[in-house]
Every structure is written in C-alpha cells, then in structure tokens.
C-alpha cells in the first residue's frame with residue numbers, strides 16, 4: 001500500500017508520461033518474461049499484492065491525456081477489483097492530506113494531479129532520469145522478490161547473503177593480521193556479540209576489524225576540530241574532509257558549501273573517524289567540505305545527549321559554513337542511527353532558522369520510528385542487526401522509556417508534524433536494502449515527506465543488508481547506492497546553478 005502510494009506520487013511527478021509509460025512497460029514485459037513461472041497466488045501470500053498498483057494505477061494516470069494503447073497483459077478479475085479498491089483508498093488518503101489547505105478546491109483527481117505537478121515538484125525536468133530509475137527499482141522489489149523464486153523458502157537467499165558478507169569480512173582483517181584468528185567472526189555471530197561483550201569492548205573490536213564490518217579506513221587528509229557544546233567548557237569532537245583537489249587552507253575555504261554527516265552505529269558505536277571514505281566520496285562528488293560529528297554515545301550518555309550534540313553542530317554549521325567553507329550548509333545525512341539523528345537535526349534547524357540553504361538530505365537505512373514497525377518485528381533473523389540487537393541499541397539509547405514516550409517526535413522523527421514545514425522541506429534521498437529490518441522506516445518516512453509536499457526519492461536495493469553502504473566496492477548493492485547518491489548530489493548542486 002505504501003509502496004503503491006509512493007509510486008502514485010512519483011508517477012504524477014513525471015511530466016512526460018509517454019516516456020515513462022514506454023520504459024515502464026518494456027521493463028514490465030521483460031520482467032514478466034523472466035518470471036512467468038511464479039503464480040499469482042503465492043504473490044498474494046507474500047503480502048505483495050498491494051504493489052500491483054505500481055503496474056495498474058500509474059498506467060491509468062500516466063496515459064490519461066492520451067488514449068491508452070491496448071494492454072499487453074490481461075489482469076485477472078480479482079486483481080482488477082483489488083486495484084480499484086486500493087486506488088480509491090489512495091485517493092481518499094491523498095485528499096485528506098491536502099484538505100487542510102482551504103484555498104485549494106480539490107474537486108477532482110485531475111485537478112489534484114495538476115496541483116501536485118505545479119506546486120510540489122518544480123524542477124521536474126532535471127529529475128526524470130532519477131524518477132525513472134526509481135520506478136524501475138520499486139518494480140524490481142515487487143516483481144523480482146528474491147524469495148519468490150524458491151517458493152517462499154527464504155533461507156536460500158539469506159545464506160547467499162551471509163556467505164557474501166563473510167567474503168567481504170575476510171578481506172578486512174587479512175590486510176592487517178590479527179593476533180587471534182579465532183576472533184574473526186561471521187556476520188551473524190558478531191551481530192549478537194555486542195550484547196555479550198558490552199559496548200566499549202565491541203567498539204575496540206570494530207576498530208580492529210573483528211566485527212561484521214571491515215575495519216574503518218582513516219583518511220590521513222581528514223582534519224580533527226571541535227565545535228562548542230551548549231554545556232559550558234565542553235567541545236564536540238568533529239572531523240572535516242575536504243575535496244581531494246583542494247589542498248591549501250585558502251583553497252579549502254572556497255568549497256561550494258558543506259555537508260553535515262552523522263555516523264551510524266546504533267547510537268552506541270562508531271565515531272567521527274569511522275566514515276572517512278564515505279565523507280571523502282561526498283566531498284569529491286559535490287566539491288563540498290564534509291563535517292562529521294563525534295556526538296556522545298549510549299549507554300554512557302543516553303538520549304538526549306547525542307541529539308543535543310548534533311543540534312549544536314548543526315546550528316554552528318548554519319552560522320559558520322559560509323565563512324569556513326565558502327558556502328552554506330547544503331546537505332545533512334547519515335547512516336542508520338545517523339539517519340535518525342539527521343532528521344532530528346533537520347526539524348530542529350527548520351524550527352530554529354527561518355531561512356536555510358539546505359538542498360538535500362542523504363539518509364541511508366535510517367531508523368525513524370523508535371517504537372516498533374512491522375518490519376522491525378517481522379523481518380526475521382537479518383544479518384548485521386537481528387531484532388535482538390536492534391532492541392538492545394534502542395534500549396541503550398532510550399533507557400526505561402515507555403512506548404508512548406518513544407512516540408514523541410523529539411524521539412521518533414516519524415511522528416513529527418510536517419504541516420508547518422510545507423514548502424520548506426528540503427529534498428531527501430532515502431536508501432535501504434530489502435534485507436534490513438529498517439526498510440519500513442525509509443519507505444514510510446519517505447512517503448510522509450511526499451505527502452507533506454516535499455521531494456523525496458525512495459531507493460530500495462534488492463538483497464541489500466543493513467549498513468550495506470559501508471561495504472564499499474565489495475557489495476554490488478553498495479556500488480549501486482553510491483552511484484545513486486552521486487547522481488543525487490550532482491543534481492542537487494546543478495539545481496543551484498540553474
């Protein structure tokens with residue numbers, strides 16, 4: 001349903017319906033040829049039937065101004081009824097979102113379409129390519145669901161994934177031999193290990209490359225510095241990576257602006273040096289100075305200490321970026337817990353400053369709802385963060401906090417009231433893999449973004465585990481995601497020029 005809703009929105013945003021129509025149809029035909037062996041009933045059992053709207057509804061929408069060409073498929077009666085019903089639900093949901101604006105006479109869905117095209121997504125022409133590739137990815141998730149090929153036996157793909165993760169891991173420590181080879185763990189073991197050895201020990205192991213993740217690569221050109229904290233006499237450790245081509249101090253003050261990056265690690269692990277390669281990548285892609293924040297961690301400093309450090313750093317960058325880096329704060333982003341903190345910072349800054357020059361958010365597999373989403377509960381024993389680890393992280397960050405308290409927007413940005421930010425929400429890119437219990441978070445948050453009139457890209461990578469971007473070139477999902485992030489940064493920067 002949510003995927004469908006997102007797809008309906010994104011399809012409305014395409015100004016050249018024919019282009020979209022033809023590409024979507026050819027993709028669909030190819031995929032159907034590949035997959036004609038799996039039957040519709042098993043698809044329904046997988047709970048994916050709602051995504052049929054991806055095929056049906058957008059076609060109707062897209063071809064509205066023109067007479068639709070003959071269908072190449074014959075949808076069953078059941079499918080058609082279900083689709084029509086879903087479509088009605090979606091329109092109803094949409095209308096209720098926009099009815100709060102009394103000035104808009106939203107009489108028909110045709111008018112709604114125009115309204116969306118005109119006021120929500122102005123620079124559409126730049127983005128057709130991205131929108132198309134996103135449609136393609138959403139369709140892949142639906143049509144090429146990895147589980148469907150083995151008749152719902154999911155252990156097959158999970159094993160493949162774990163094997164690939166182990167291969168990746170084997171490369172990490174091998175460059176730097178560890179004293180104790182038995183300390184090399186499989187992805188699955190190390191994920192549950194954190195609960196056993198405790199946070200400080202696990203942090204140490206991560207630096208040695210003894211966890212599921214390769215040991216962090218520290219880039220020598222990175223510069224340590226500090227940002228003053230709200231607590232007198234305290235400074236927040238930070239680190240900045242400049243574009244590689246800028247080597248002198250004068251040159252480094254003339255970047256095109258800055259990125260605020262917030263590292264992941266379940267609010268417990270990682271620090272400002274653990275994402276150097278990713279930050280360097282952002283810096284080189286956009287000619288930007290990338291500042292990454294060494295915020296305080298749980299369980300030593302639980303909520304709200306970490307978010308407060310991030311707010312302080314965010315405010316500092318809004319005020320000083322122009323002077324220090326040659327341009328305003330342009331992007332905010334992070335991974336996992338860093339995605340969560342990024343959104344808290346964005347809402348904090350939107351409230352604190354009437355004018356912001358943010359042009360994009362890069363939110364990789366973030367956790368936006370700290371209660372429990374269906375995918376937190378139902379995804380099973382996923383690599384990197386099985387449900388037990390996720391729970392451990394949440395409890396460390398939010399000790400003794402009731403479910404009701406966790407639903408506060410100051411804790412879970414998913415519950416933020418977006419209405420006051422209409423027209424001010426920066427563009428946002430949400431990425432997530434299908435093997436990630438946090439998949440719901442990205443899809444739902446991205447959809448809420450769109451519903452509030454923001455521009456959002458929701459990119460889903462089939463087979464991607466949690467944290468996949470950290471595996472760099474070793475995982476093909478990470479390569480794809482890096483390519484998409486680069487496209488996103490470049491297109492956001494191009495919009496500044498036009």
Ligand SMILES: *[C@@H]1O[C@H](CO)[C@@H](O)[C@H](O)[C@H]1NC(C)=O
Pocket residue numbers: 105107108110111
């Ligand atoms: C769109 O809305 C206007 C009122 O704002 C109305 O006059 C017009 O008939 C509507 N168009 C359609 C196609 O419903």
Ligand SMILES: *[C@@H]1O[C@H](CO)[C@@H](O)[C@H](O)[C@H]1NC(C)=O
Pocket residue numbers: 153154155156
């Ligand atoms: C799933 O497939 C694996 C091998 O691919 C097999 O060992 C296992 O028994 C299967 N499980 C079920 C429930 O069919």
Ligand SMILES: *[C@@H]1O[C@H](CO)[C@@H](O)[C@H](O)[C@H]1NC(C)=O
Pocket residue numbers: 224237273
């Ligand atoms: C940067 O800070 C880290 C600790 O956060 C420290 O280990 C490292 O030595 C520092 N690097 C330099 C060049 O001072």
Ligand SMILES: *[C@@H]1O[C@H](CO)[C@@H](O)[C@H](O)[C@H]1NC(C)=O
Pocket residue numbers: 399400
């Ligand atoms: C949380 O509850 C435990 C007992 O369940 C108690 O020992 C601890 O002090 C409490 N922590 C806070 C921050 O209230």
